[in-house]
Amino acid sequence: MAEKIIETAYAKINLGLRILGKRPDGYHEVSMIMQSVGLSDEIIITEGEGIQISTNIEGLSCGEDNLAYKAAALLAKEYNITPNVHIILNKRIFMAAGLAGGSSDAAAVLRGLNRYWNLNLHGDKLEALAAKLGSDVPFCVHGGSAIAKGRGEIILPLPDMPENYVVLAKPKNLDVSTAWVYKNYNPQRVVNNPCIWQIAECITSGAKAMTPFMGNVLETVTIPANPQIARIKMAMLKAGAYFSMMSGSGPTVFAFAETKEIAENIVDALKDFNVETAITTTVRRKEI
Numbered sequence: 001m002a003e004k005i006i007e008t009a010y011a012k013i014n015l016g017l018r019i020l021g022k023r024p025d026g027y028h029e030v031s032m033i034m035q036s037v038g039l040s041d042e043i044i045i046t047e048g049e050g051i052q053i054s055t056n057i058e059g060l061s062c063g064e065d066n067l068a069y070k071a072a073a074l075l076a077k078e079y080n081i082t083p084n085v086h087i088i089l090n091k092r093i094f095m096a097a098g099l100a101g102g103s104s105d106a107a108a109v110l111r112g113l114n115r116y117w118n119l120n121l122h123g124d125k126l127e128a129l130a131a132k133l134g135s136d137v138p139f140c141v142h143g144g145s146a147i148a149k150g151r152g153e154i155i156l157p158l159p160d161m162p163e164n165y166v167v168l169a170k171p172k173n174l175d176v177s178t179a180w181v182y183k184n185y186n187p188q189r190v191v192n193n194p195c196i197w198q199i200a201e202c203i204t205s206g207a208k209a210m211t212p213f214m215g216n217v218l219e220t221v222t223i224p225a226n227p228q229i230a231r232i233k234m235a236m237l238k239a240g241a242y243f244s245m246m247s248g249s250g251p252t253v254f255a256f257a258e259t260k261e262i263a264e265n266i267v268d269a270l271k272d273f274n275v276e277t278a279i280t281t282t283v284r285r286k287e288i
Helices: 067-078 101-116 123-130 137-142 178-183 196-201 207-213 219-225 228-238 260-269
Strands: 004-022 028-047 050-055 084-090 145-149 154-157 165-171 243-246 253-257 275-281
Touching: 004 101, 004 137, 004 165, 004 196, 028 101, 028 165, 028 196, 050 067, 067 084, 067 101, 067 123, 084 101, 101 123, 101 137, 123 137, 137 145, 137 154, 165 228, 165 260, 196 207, 207 253, 219 228, 219 243, 228 243, 228 253, 228 260, 253 260, 260 275
Parallel strands: 050 084
Antiparallel strands: 004 028, 028 084, 028 145, 028 275, 145 154, 165 253, 165 275, 243 253
């Protein structure tokens, strides 16, 4: 058993998000392109008693409702292990932002405990366990670029997207409920559905090649209720971004920038918008 394991939990953005319909189990059938970006949480696993969670974020639950806790409990139960771990979540990913921060933490815990407990599980097994925790967790096991289908748990890996500068902006004091967004989704409000397979086909050509096909149908729910998101998108474009879009159910907006200088100009243009911002890049798939 290792003394300490450190894992990086990367945020994700959606390059395309399309809803195909409502499922009998109450979830929505989706077709998405997911992409990891460099904004990340650090997960540290050391010896502890039972399952202990601690974090640098005041007010964040460290109990059994925390997805990182659930990941540790699931893996311990699955392999009949008496847990003895202290899991430290050093969070940098914006909270409740549509960036899969909690899901990525859970996936990192699965990867980390796989090493800490010397289970030697392959990535496909970790993905199967991850699907029991949440729709975004299976993608976050490997990250990189991928199509996600079903309720998000069916992952079809894609070739890595070339590195591209990404600016993230989340309105402060605005949290969006994913459940509320999906509940209020109305397909009749969608004007242009993203072309998922076209995005996938040109992903190795980079962001500029994909942008004509990109889109997020959940913008039709979140933006009317929170019009500042549309203003952020427009400000990013005016500052030099060649594409901007809401990630997931929101409220975070991401923009592609051709250079770091342009990315910095975009952040500067948002200084009066009361937003959290980050300049990052796309990230390659993690092999397990």
